[in-house]
Amino acid sequence: MTVSIDIGEMAGNARAGMDLEELLATRLLVQGNSGSGKSHLLRRLLEQSAPWVQQAIIDPEGDFVSLAEKYGHVVVDAVGTEKDLQMIAGRVRQHRVSVVLNLEGLDADRQMKAAATFLDGLFDADRDLWYPMLVVVDEAQLFAPAAAGEVSEEARRRSLGAMTNLMCRGRKRGLAGIIATQRLAKLAKNVAAEASNFLMGRTFLDIDMARAADLLGMERRTAETFRNLDRGHFVALGPALSRRPVSVKIGPVETAGRGGTHKLMPLPDQPKEEAKDLIFTRSADEEAPRRVRAPEPVASTSDVLTQLSGAEDAAGAEIEPAASLLDYGEREGTIDKIIGEILDEPDAAFQPIASLYQDFQVRCRIAKLAGGAPDLQAFREKLSVARAGVEKGDVDDSDWQQAELIAAELPEDMRGVYLLLAKAALAKAPCPGNIEIATAYGTRSPGRARWLLSHMEERGFLVCATDLRGNRIVTLTDLGWQTAPGDEAAA
Ligand SMILES: Nc1ncnc2c1ncn2[C@@H]1O[C@H](COP(=O)(O)OP(=O)(O)OP(=O)(O)O)[C@@H](O)[C@H]1O
Numbered sequence: 001m002t003v004s005i006d007i008g009e010m011a012g013n014a015r016a017g018m019d020l021e022e023l024l025a026t027r028l029l030v031q032g033n034s035g036s037g038k039s040h041l042l043r044r045l046l047e048q049s050a051p052w053v054q055q056a057i058i059d060p061e062g063d064f065v066s067l068a069e070k071y072g073h074v075v076v077d078a079v080g081t082e083k084d085l086q087m088i089a090g091r092v093r094q095h096r097v098s099v100v101l102n103l104e105g106l107d108a109d110r111q112m113k114a115a116a117t118f119l120d121g122l123f124d125a126d127r128d129l130w131y132p133m134l135v136v137v138d139e140a141q142l143f144a145p146a147a148a149g150e151v152s153e154e155a156r157r158r159s160l161g162a163m164t165n166l167m168c169r170g171r172k173r174g175l176a177g178i179i180a181t182q183r184l185a186k187l188a189k190n191v192a193a194e195a196s197n198f199l200m201g202r203t204f205l206d207i208d209m210a211r212a213a214d215l216l217g218m219e220r221r222t223a224e225t226f227r228n229l230d231r232g233h234f235v236a237l238g239p240a241l242s243r244r245p246v247s248v249k250i251g252p253v254e255t256a257g258r259g260g261t262h263k264l265m266p267l268p269d270q271p272k273e274e275a276k277d278l279i280f281t282r283s284a285d286e287e288a289p290r291r292v293r294a295p296e297p298v299a300s301t302s303d304v305l306t307q308l309s310g311a312e313d314a315a316g317a318e319i320e321p322a323a324s325l326l327d328y329g330e331r332e333g334t335i336d337k338i339i340g341e342i343l344d345e346p347d348a349a350f351q352p353i354a355s356l357y358q359d360f361q362v363r364c365r366i367a368k369l370a371g372g373a374p375d376l377q378a379f380r381e382k383l384s385v386a387r388a389g390v391e392k393g394d395v396d397d398s399d400w401q402q403a404e405l406i407a408a409e410l411p412e413d414m415r416g417v418y419l420l421l422a423k424a425a426l427a428k429a430p431c432p433g434n435i436e437i438a439t440a441y442g443t444r445s446p447g448r449a450r451w452l453l454s455h456m457e458e459r460g461f462l463v464c465a466t467d468l469r470g471n472r473i474v475t476l477t478d479l480g481w482q483t484a485p486g487d488e489a490a491a
């Protein structure tokens with residue numbers, strides 16, 4: 001039986017037909033720049049062939065779900081697990097139901113994995129279920145990219161494998177690949193090369209034109225005509241279409257797509273100042289970045305026992321009478337001065353804490369510090385703040401108290417860096433570079449600075465963002481303060 005579907009009109013009002021049986025055996029590639037009418041063409045083809053052949057559409061934009069109402073396609077939303085999707089694909093073959101796999105809203109990586117799973121499911125059907133089926137993939141360059149992109153290697157490998165199977169080995173299993181792409185040069189060559197039918201729409205880029213000419217076995221000069229095609233006009237060539245290249249105007253469709261052309265609309269009247277507010281002010285229903293508390297690490301039994309025995313010791317120890325407030329202030333001042341002197345020594349910022357503490361104890365003895373040197377823990381805290389180079393006098397006191405209050409809740413090793421960032425934020429200064437952060441952390445390694453920031457981000461203390469120029473902005477979540485953009489690599 002020969003079934004020819006009507007895809008549109010050729011020159012001189014002649015109808016352009018497409019031989020469905022031939023199409024099943026020889027596959028189709030559609031190419032044209034955005035807006036050239038590829039999705040419309042696919043829709044025309046699907047609508048015209050719906051009564052004759054089962055169809056599956058891999059639909060990255062949710063464009064084709066409207067086929068469901070008029071033509072009875074079942075929309076498969078990629079919501080379950082991969083296993084579910086694979087089972088559904090198996091049943092699609094078994095029951096010969098036409099479907100739209102709607103991948104709208106998934107990120108590129110997940111779209112690729114879902115498409116691969118579904119295509120593999122169709123492909124792996126038992127031999128007695130190998131009924132003919134059109135498998136339409138819109139935006140095929142997403143699923144069979146010519147080059148590695150930003151997606152994971154696993155997603156790319158799987159998706160490319162499934163597309164290659166569809167186009168190279170699908171025919172035997174009844175699967176006829178129909179793929180559409182905006183950019184031929186972005187589509188994997190082996191996938192494109194398996195189609196014997198072509199519908200070429202408006203194409204601007206030389207590199208795409210050259211690929212098209214190669215595929216069609218045309219002179220490059222002849223392919224130049226693709227540049228001047230109108231929307232909805234395609235050059236058709238191939239065993240299911242025409243032996244010679246002919247120009248076809250694709251006919252109308254019954255169902256509506258989502259995409260389309262946009263009519264110009266007058267802009268709403270708005271004074272300039274208000275427009276600024278609309279964009280830069282957070283509205284009531286938008287959420288401010290919030291601190292997500294990471295679960296506290298679980299203490300080991302031995303930690304708990306040590307803590308308990310420590311508590312007992314403390315209970316037994318004699319509590320020293322409180323020194324007068326005056327003495328306290330003086331003592332703190334002396335400690336700060338000693339720490340300052342230690343950090344003035346070259347390379348002091350990078351010495352191990354134990355040797356710095358020894359040095360500190362000696363200096364306290366020399367200074368005859370009332371009450372003796374503070375313990376290692378207290379020293380660590382003071383040192384981490386001092387390393388960050390934050391002096392109280394630099395900034396507004398009440399704001400600064402808030403920052404110190406929050407910093408005091410943080411793990412001790414993060415405090416100095418937190419205050420360093422707080423100081424920058426308060427002064428509306430650029431976010432410190434990795435070297436400065438590393439130094440405040442007691443290391444020379446910029447990698448450690450990056451690690452520390454992402455660690456602090458995981459714990460919810462701050463949020464790092466990159467502006468369009470690649471500069472880093474840090475928001476301190478609890479304080480709601482933000483640094484100005486700063487170069488990570490700044491010395
Ligand atoms: N043959 C045609 N007759 C009437 N309208 C058409 C025709 N072809 C395309 N259009 C209209 O042009 C617009 C763009 O077409 P379409 O969405 O098919 O482009 P596309 O090539 O798929 O673009 P993209 O690559 O961005 O998805 C749509 O509004 C569509 O309805």
Ligand SMILES: [Mg+2]
Nearest residue numbers: 038039138259
């Ligand atoms: Mg489209």
